[in-house]
Structure formats: C-alpha cells, structure tokens
Amino acid sequence: MKPFARIILFLCAVMMLTATVDLPDWADPGSPASTHLSPGFIEQGYHETATPNVVTAVLADYRSYDTLFESVVVFAASLVVMLVLRRTSTGTSRIKHFRPKREGRDTILRGAAQSIIPVMQIFALYVLFHGHYSPGGGFQGGVIFGASFILLSLCYSLKFAMQRFKEKMVLICCACGALLYAGIGAVCLAMGWNFLGYAGLAGLLGVTDVMARSHGILAVEAGVGITVMAVMVSLYYDLASGGDMEEGL
Amino acid sequence: MDEFFFFIVAKYNYWASLILLFIGLYGMIAKNNLMKKIIGMVIFQTAILIFFVSIGVKWGASVPIIRFFPDKQPLLDATAYANPLPHVLILTAIVVGVAVLGVALAILQNIQRIHGTIEEDEILEDMRK
Amino acid sequence: MTWDANLLWQFDMLILLMMVICAVAALSLKGLVSSAVVTGAYSFFTCLMWTHMMAVDVAFTEAAVGAAVSTVIIVATAQYINPWSKD
Numbered sequence: 001m002k003p004f005a006r007i008i009l010f011l012c013a014v015m016m017l018t019a020t021v022d023l024p025d026w027a028d029p030g031s032p033a034s035t036h037l038s039p040g041f042i043e044q045g046y047h048e049t050a051t052p053n054v055v056t057a058v059l060a061d062y063r064s065y066d067t068l069f070e071s072v073v074v075f076a077a078s079l080v081v082m083l084v085l086r087r088t089s090t091g092t093s094r095i096k097h098f099r100p101k102r103e104g105r106d107t108i109l110r111g112a113a114q115s116i117i118p119v120m121q122i123f124a125l126y127v128l129f130h131g132h133y134s135p136g137g138g139f140q141g142g143v144i145f146g147a148s149f150i151l152l153s154l155c156y157s158l159k160f161a162m163q164r165f166k167e168k169m170v171l172i173c174c175a176c177g178a179l180l181y182a183g184i185g186a187v188c189l190a191m192g193w194n195f196l197g198y199a200g201l202a203g204l205l206g207v208t209d210v211m212a213r214s215h216g217i218l219a220v221e222a223g224v225g226i227t228v229m230a231v232m233v234s235l236y237y238d239l240a241s242g243g244d245m246e247e248g249l
Numbered sequence: 250m251d252e253f254f255f256f257i258v259a260k261y262n263y264w265a266s267l268i269l270l271f272i273g274l275y276g277m278i279a280k281n282n283l284m285k286k287i288i289g290m291v292i293f294q295t296a297i298l299i300f301f302v303s304i305g306v307k308w309g310a311s312v313p314i315i316r317f318f319p320d321k322q323p324l325l326d327a328t329a330y331a332n333p334l335p336h337v338l339i340l341t342a343i344v345v346g347v348a349v350l351g352v353a354l355a356i357l358q359n360i361q362r363i364h365g366t367i368e369e370d371e372i373l374e375d376m377r378k
Numbered sequence: 379m380t381w382d383a384n385l386l387w388q389f390d391m392l393i394l395l396m397m398v399i400c401a402v403a404a405l406s407l408k409g410l411v412s413s414a415v416v417t418g419a420y421s422f423f424t425c426l427m428w429t430h431m432m433a434v435d436v437a438f439t440e441a442a443v444g445a446a447v448s449t450v451i452i453v454a455t456a457q458y459i460n461p462w463s464k465d
Contacts, residue, residue, distance in 0.1 A: 005278045013271045018263060025259035027306040029328055034307055038334045039327035042313070044420040046323050052315040054333040055340070055435045063337055070341040077348030081355040127438075134314070139344050143442040150450055228344060232447055235351040240454035242358060249454045258387050265394040269401055276405040282463035284410050284456070287418055291448070292401045295424050302433050312434045331432040339436050347443050347451075354455040361459045368464055 050214040051132045059137065060217040060224075064196040067220070068181050071227045075174050078234040085243030113155035120148040128225045132214065138224030145225070146232030156242055158248030167237065167245065170230045177227030184219050196220075262303045269296035269304040283360065287353050294346050298339045305332030390430060397423045410456045410463055418449035 024031035041058050051057040059067055128141030153161035185196040193200030198216025200211040207215070240248040273296055276289020313333040316324045361367055364375045400420035407413045421444030427439035 002279055006275075009271055009275055009278065013267065016270075017268050020260050020263040020267065023260070023263055024304075026262045026303060027308045028259075029307040029310070031304070033335070034327075034332045035302045038305075038332040041333055042315075042327045042330050043325045046315050046325060052317075052323070053435075054313040054315065054330065055336050058333055058337045059340060059413065066337075066341060073345055074348045077352050081351050084352070084355040084359055087359075135312070135438050137435065139340060140435075140438045140442055143344075143439070143447060147442065147446050151301060154450070204407070231348070235451060236346075236447075239351060239354055239358070239451050240457075242458055249450075249457060252413055259389065261387075262394070265391075266397065268398060272398070272401045272405065280389055280405065281465050282410075284452075284459065285405060285413070285463060285465070287451075288404050290414060291417060292404070292420065295421070295444070298436075299424065299427060300451070302428055302431050302436060305433070306431050310432060312432045314434075336433045336436050343436070343439050350448055353447055353449060354451060358455055360456055367459050 006238055048210065048213065049217065050210045051217060053132055053134065053137075055135075056131050056137050056217060056221070060220045061198065061213055064185075064220065067224060068178075068196070071178050071181060071224050074231045075178050075227055077220035078174060078231045078238075081235060081238050082243075085238050087243070101205075109155050113151055120151070121145060124148065124229075128221060129218070130218065132223055138221035139228055141221075141227030142225035143232055146229040147215050149233045150236045153236065153240070153248055158237070158245070161248075162237070162245065165233060167234075170234050170237070173226050174234065177205070177223045177225070177230065180223035180226065181220055184216060184223070188216075263300065266296050266300040266303065269299070272296075281369050283357055283369065287350065287357065290353065291346075291350060294342075294349075298342060301335045301339055301342075305335035307331055390427070393423055393427050393430065397427065408462055410459070410461045411453060413463075414449055414452040414456060416453065417447050421445040421448065 024033075028034075041062065042054055045054050045057045045062075046052060049057045049061050051061075052175035063199075124141045124145035126141075127136035127144060129139060131137035133143070149161055149165050152164065184198070184201075187204070188197045188200035189195050191200035191203060194215075198213040201216055202209045204213055205215060237245065237248075270293060270353060273289045273291075273293030277286050279291065280286055280289060307328065307330075310329060310331045313330045313336065316329075318324060360372065364372045365374060366375070397420060400416055400423060404413050404416040404420060407416060421440060425437045425440040425445060428434075428440060
C-alpha cells in the first residue's frame with residue numbers, strides 16, 4: 001500500500017510541477033487575478049466606504065455574506081466539538097499519559113500573566129476598533145482576546161478561568177456575535193435596502209451613506225470579534241479538559 | 250542563462266507551495282498515527298493558502314491600505330497596492346481552518362477513548378474483534 | 379523583466395526552505411508534543427512569508443491563530459493520547 005501511495009503522489013507532484021510553467025509569472029502586475037476585480041476595489045473602495053484598509057472594506061462590506069456564514073461555520077464547529085466530547089456514556093478510559101508539572105505554576109508565572117493579560121485585552125480592543133486604518137479587524141481582535149483567557153487558564157487553572165468567564169457566558173457570546181451580525185443585516189432590510197446594505201443605516205444614524213457604510217463595517221466587525229473570541233475560548237475549554245470541564249492543561 | 254534565472258525567480262514560489270502541498274498529502278496518506286495525519290492536514294491547508302496569496306503579489310506594490318499624500322488626498326492607484334481579494338478569502342479560510350482542526354482533535358480524543366489507541370492499524374485490529 | 383528592491387527573493391527562498399524543513403520535521407518526529415511545537419514554528423514561518431508578500435492582515439491572523447491557538451489545542455489534545463507515535 002505504502003509504495004503504491006508514494007508512486008501516485010510522485011506522479012501527481014511531477015504533473016502539477018510541470019503545470020506551473022503555464023501559470024502567470026510571480027508578482028506580475030498584469031496577471032489575470034490582478035486586472036479584473038481588484039482594481040475596482042482599490043480605486044472605488046475608499047470613496048464608497050471611507051475605509052482606508054481595503055481588506056477590511058472588502059471583508060465586511062463587499063463580501064459580507066461570506067463573512068456572515070463564515071462566523072456561523074465557526075459557531076457550528078464549537079457546538080460540534082461540544083457534542084462530540086460530552087458523551088454521557090460511562091466506562092470510558094481516560095488515561096493521561098502526559099502530565100504537565102503542577103509545581104511549575106509559580107508566583108513569577110502568575111505575576112507575569114497578571115501583568116500581561118490586561119495589556120493583551122486592551123490591545124485586542126485596539127486591533128478591533130482600529131481595523132479601518134491599520135491591519136486588524138474582528139478576526140484578529142477576537143482571537144487575541146480569546147488568547148488572553150487561554151493564557152489565564154494556562155497560568156492558573158481551568159477552574160479559575162471558568163470562574164471569570166463562565167461557560168454559559170461563552171455560549172451566549174458565541175450566539176450574540178452571529179446574531180449582532182445578522183441583526184445589522186435585518187435592520188438594513190427593514191430600512192428598505194438589501195440585506196447587509198449598510199447605506200440603509202444612514203437615516204437611523206443621521207450621517208451620509210458613505211459614513212453609514214463605515215459604521216456598519218465597524219458594527220459587523222464587533223459581531224465577528226465576539227463570536228471568534230467565544231469560539232476560541234470554547235474550543236480550549238472543551239479540548240483541554242476532554243469534555244468534562246474538570247482540569248485543563 | 251539569464252532567461253533560465255528569470256524563469257526560476259518567476260516560478261519558485263509556486264514550486265515551494267506545491268512541494269509543501271505534497272508533503273502534507275503524503276502525511277495524510279502514508280502516516281500511521283492519526284495525530285500525524287491531522288498535522289499533515291494543517292500543512293496541506295497552509296500550502297494552498299500560500300499558493301492563493303502568492304497570486305495576489307505585484308512588483309513594487311505595498312500593503313493594501315490606502316496611503317495619503319501630505320495634502321490629505323488618497324493615492325488611488327491599483328498598481329501601488331497588492332491585490333486585496335486573495336487576502337480576504339484567505340483571512341476567512343484561516344479561521345475556518347482552526348475550527349476544522351478543533352473538530353478533528355475532538356474526534357481524535359473520542360477515538361482514543363473508545364479504542365484506547367490512535368495508531369491506525371491497532372484501531373483496525375480493535376474493530377475486527 | 380525587472381524586480382523591485384522590496385521583494386528580496388533570496389530572503390523569500392530562505393523562508394520557504396525553512397518551511398519545508400519544518401514541515402518534514404513535524405511529520406517525521408516521534409514525539410507528538412515536539413511535533414506540535416514544530417507545527418507552531420511552521421506557522422510562524424508562514425506568517426513571515428505572508429508579511430513578505432505584503433499580506434499584513436493575513437500574517438496577523440496567522441500569527442494569532444496558527445502560531446498560538448492551534449499549537450495550544452494540539453498540545454492540549456496530546457495530553458490524552460500516547461505522546462509517542464510509531465512512525
């Protein structure tokens with residue numbers, strides 16, 4: 001079986017490597033990928049959305065359906081992890097082969113965690129809300145915020161982190177982020193525009209259409225950030241404790 | 250000689266991402282340990298993402314954030330910025346990737362609980378009993 | 379054809395070589411915990427590669443997701459399984 005797999009893989013590799021001769025040269029400005037759609041995004045995006053970061057504008061405005069259902073996919077993944085791991089059947093053998101040393105969690109580690117976690121959380125909020133003008137946005141801010149809770153759980157214990165950020169709260173945050181995103185779309189729909197057409201918010205906020213799109217991007221990014229943050233924490237809680245929420249890494 | 254050199258510089262990025270792709274695929278097919286298969290999946294995924302992003306690179310282009318002249322006028326020239334569209338597609342794909350990794354690891358933990366091992370041949374032996 | 383000074387292809391090739399080394403090492407190491415850590419290093423080199431390709435948003439996400447959270451959840455799973463693989 002194994003030699004056969006190797007031969008097949010080698011043949012596929014040779015065929016695909018010869019096919020690269022027909023691909024456009026690397027970093028060619030006239031390649032098909034860079035000439036049709038993306039110049040439009042760069043040249044009109046700033047006038048239409050008032051967002052200098054083109055990636056944020058395309059992510060949350062022009063391709064907002066993609067991002068909405070992507071956050072739903074991430075939410076569904078956290079639910080699936082929960083359903084797979086939390087089985088009520090008894091008699092399962094849970095042998096821990098590898099145990100981290102408990103006495104390694106000393107005062108220095110905890111002090112360092114204590115001083116770095118607030119900075120991480122403020123940085124996460126900065127990344128989220130400054131996503132219009134610098135690299136960043138909902139995904140990055142949410143992941144950094146979730147990583148601060150994971151660090152708390154690593155340096156103290158899973159129970160300690162779960163007292164701060166309860167599991168029920170995690171699930172509520174998961175759902176609320178996706179609901180906030182879909183709710184913005186529904187409000188636009190109620191104002192007589194397309195679903196997720198943020199220009200419909202202009203009447204509510206009392207600003208021009210262009211600024212309404214900018215504010216809509218910010219609200220949507222906040223929704224994505226909340227969902228991603230809660231999903232990262234939920235994945236860690238479930239996978240580190242094996243589903244029983246007793247003891248983590 | 251010079252033409253050959255330009256050919257190498259123009260294509261080596263695709264070659265590297267394809268080599269990574271086949272390393273990951275080999276890990277998924279030929280490794281016996283399920284954890285190694287999952288790590289192969291991560292490598293496979295990242296290779297595809299690198300291929301996607303390398304399509305959007307342009308000579309002399311900068312990061313896709315609009316720059317401003319000193320008189321506050323934006324510089325809206327498509328050749329001055331990298332192609333933002335692959336970046337957007339890949340941004341969502343990375344976060345979906347970690348969700349897929351989480352589901353795969355959860356199933357792995359469940360297999361360990363039921364069969365007591367994660368080696369493929371031992372699992373098959375255990376299932377035949 | 380010319381190339382710009384800001385795309386140093388030698389640097390690019392070095393990072394790609396390191397990525398291939400990390401990928402082979404992650405698949406061939408016997409210990410699963412060391413394999414997980416090498417996967418984190420692989421993600422970090424991917425992140426450098428993307429910064430070099432001017433995809434800063436993608437590099438930022440990969441640094442937060444791939445190098446941090448992925449590694450943590452792989453190590454968290456490795457505590458429940460036999461940490462030594464046969465191949």
